[in-house]
Amino acid sequence: xxxxxxxxxxxxxxxxxxxxxxxxxxxxxxxxxxxxxxxxxxxxxxxxxxxxxxxxxxxxxxxxxxxxxxxxxxx
Numbered sequence: 843x844x845x846x847x848x849x850x851x852x853x854x855x856x857x858x859x860x861x862x863x864x865x866x867x868x869x870x871x872x873x874x875x876x877x878x879x880x881x882x883x884x885x886x887x888x889x890x891x892x893x894x895x896x897x898x899x900x901x902x903x904x905x906x907x908x909x910x911x912x913x914x915x916x917x
Contacts, residue, residue: 844890849873849882863894870895 847856870886
C-alpha cells in the first residue's frame with residue numbers, strides 16, 4: 843500500500859494512506875510525494891487520487907438577487 847506525504851504551507855505531513863488523504867481535503871495543487879517518485883509533484887498528477895477531486899464541488903459563491911424595478915404609473 844502506498845504511503846503519501848503532503849506539503850501544507852511550510853510543513854510536511856504524513857505518511858497517509860488513500861483514505862487518510864480523502865479526509866485531509868487536499869486540492870489538485872497540493873504538493874505530494876510517495877516512495878517511487880523522484881521528486882514532489884502535485885496531487886492532480888497522481889492517477890489514483892483523481893476520484894478525490896471528482897466529488898469536490900466548486901467554491902461556493904453567494905448569488906445576489908438582481909434589483910427589481912417597480913414602475914408605478916399614475917392614472
